[in-house]
Amino acid sequence: MGTFDTSQLLAILPQILLVVLALIVLAADLGTPRGKKRSLGIVTAVGLLIVLIVTLAWPETTEPVFGGALRVDGVGKAFQAIFLLSGLLVALISMDFRPLRQDGAYYAMLLFSVLGMSLMAAAEDLVMLYVAIEIAGISAYVLVGYMREDALSAEAGVKYLLFGAFSSTVMVYGLSLLYGIAGGTGYGRVAAVLLQTPFQLAMVAFLLVLVGFGFKVAMVPMHFWGPDTYQGAPTPITAFISVASKAAGFAVLARALHFLFPALNNDWPALLVAISMVTITLGNLLAVPQRNIKRMLAYSSIAQAGYVLIGITAGGVAGITAVIFYLLVYAVTNIGAFSIVSMVASHIDSDDIQDYAALSRRSPALALAMMVALLSLAGVPPSGGFVGKLFLFAAGIKAGLVPLVVVAVLNVIVALYYYLNVVKVMYTVRSEHEEDAIAVPAPSRLVLVLSVTGVLLLGILAAPCYNVMSNWVTGWFS
């Protein structure tokens, strides 16, 4: 155990600021009159922006802090930035989601969830990992069920809680197994002991832990909670879970594979290749028949997780950078899509794809933004989704995963089919509500502008962003 040094607090300054921000929001809630609580969203978003700037400006460390519990290295920092950005955008779209009751607790829970995820991205100790996952998870359970008077939301919350609790239980069993084997909880120590451990034992521990991580990223077969939870949750929270929570799952998965299970380096790739193939294919095929846009995006996000797994499996600087780049693009894209879903639902109280008919005539800008987002999810240039997928595929081929890449590539076609169907409904079907434009409140407009420009910029000028990420990732491999 290292000695405690107050300078170590500086390494987690962004996380400390997050706690402070959450407390500020809770305190401000008391002093804000009932009708004005919407403005707490602004406080949250501005606060998150400050934390984001601090995170990016703070030099990354390569040394672990707090006796090895955390290591805020380049990869951790990149993931933290993705969570903070997602939180920021979600806070903005939450402000005008009509079915949602505006109050401080909601925004505070959002902040606590972001806090948990930031810790997940840097955790290098089994106990720290578990605590971080639970902070992120429990806040998310509350958020999913936040529309208490809505039966679907309550059901979604309970379902999410039950699945989450189950998978965490399995995971914690795996973690305790690892502790039993190694007699310690630091990743470095466990990894060293695992090298001398019988293969079967190490593999069992790995599989148990993978259940917990798999729940977070919603990979098959731990994806069952996804569609119902996505459909029932308040739409901004659906966006948050589909993006940030998933990215957090990948953060812990990448770190665990690299620092915790090097003993299984020859064994896990085959397993993940299989999971990735099934996840991509199943997610895409099940998305095809969906009539509710949130369910469709839920299955699509399962498939997207499968694509990201290609980069995780490929590993190396190229693979991990591709994962981070793709998750950033995915965050910007998916939150953009959900912000439109949220505005439409606030206006017409429906999430049916049929009700998007003639959106291009009602609100041309919204339809265009939605199309850009869907095409980015499908991977059509000049969007970031195209470049991101290309990085993942390139990393996959470089690592010799040609069959996996071929399966992924064929799935792009299936995906395009269901994304195009939404485009078709928006652009070609007529409706009697064509004169009734969807209301676009200012915060959501900001999110849309950021999302569309972000998607296009990441597609056309990917290099600056990719280079920065690549430099951060290099720290793991030098």
Add this chain to the structure above:
Amino acid sequence: MNFPLLSVITFTPALAAVVLLMLPKDRKDEARVIAAVASFFTMALCIWAYFSYDRAAGGFQFVEQVDWIPAIGTTYHVGVDGISLPLLLLNGVVAFTGVLISWGVDDRPNLFFAFLFLVVTGVFGVFVSLDLFYLFFAYELAVFPMYLLISMWGWKKTRNYAAMKLTLYLLIGSIVALVGILAFYFEAGLQTFDILALREAGVGGAFQKAWFLPVFLGFGVLAGVWPFHSWSPDGHVAAPSAGSMVHAGVLMKVGAYSALRVGVELFPEGAQFWLPYVILLTLVNVVYGSMIALAQEDFKYVIGFSSVSHMGLVSMGFATMSPIGLSGAALQMFSHGVMTALFFAVVGMVYDRAHTRHIPDLGGFAKIMPMAAVAFIIGGLVSMGMPGFSGFIAEVQIFLGLWQARNLAWWYPWVAVLASTGIIFTAAYVLRVVQRVFFGKLKPEYAGLPGISVLDKVALGILCTILVVVGIYPRIITGVIELGVTSTLALLGGG
């Protein structure tokens, strides 16, 4: 730094598209004028590029190169040579004439022209690209907006089906080619996507044989190679006129061009191994396409299948791997582009008036629109390979190429013999539609129909002028093409 001519040509339509997308939907005339001005400006620059290309020097000219994503070794590297230059011009012309004949589009014209221009930008991007990554990027950009054009402004009966079919077919093809491109990139191990550098990579023969077909046929889907052609008649028939013009006129060339530039030039040993078999597929295109065209009752389907047949000749020319055959293929790309754009424009004009394309219900349209009839006949003469027109020169070169290449496989002369029957069917279907649609008795219900507009006449005039000029003075284009073909053949081992 020189004037970035190719970038300006490529991105003018894209810029116009952005402006058009932001235009309020009730500003219809402004949208049309912006589209016309932007496409005219682009066409003028293409003409300028065509005539200022230094024929004495040859090679790639107007080259620009800027870093793009250094981490994977891709640069924004553009330039044109003798093969791509005529296609650049073709795209400029078809885009402008396409805008002119679409003046009557009344449902959200700003979106219509914006999506059309995105296709045009993508097409320019492919033709000028000297970087595989950029080529693929532009290729996808060219393919996708067609979905919107067809499904929003297409023929109501089949547009949903045709738009989805076309898009999925083309994307499957492109994505298969992408895997091949990535495999090539890693096999070459040069950490670059630069086409000129990759040409020198010297990748092993076994690898080339394994990966040539996915790349060539992947792009070949867009060139309509049998049996991957079935999206083409359906898609072209369902598309609005300008969409068909751009799609059949230039977008199919994007497929053929990419198959040549990437498939044949980067996998020369693979090409030598496989093309003698691929030629059998293209033979089916030529003969079967023209026979089916003869059997069609729908005017537009005749043209749709004629493209399948003519594009088969292009791929057949590639498969000769001889200087004269390749020149013929390159010329065929250009002349088919102009001619089919003209055909689809005229078909659109007839349909807009008669509201049917059923050939037996038509007749006597030369009385209503004499100029369109004359234009169609000129296009028909090119299509039949009548001496004095560019189609003749292209076809003769391709057939000569087949004889020249008879050492590649014993069936090459037989392919030439069988393919020539395609020309007979072509003459038959062209004459059939000319006679049944434009001549004969005009039905009384069509008697009072208005003639074509001035803008339509300008568009047809431009297209006809090109066909006639190239027919009278073919050196204007073959001189350029030969410069490009020589360098391609050098890659194939001197030809």
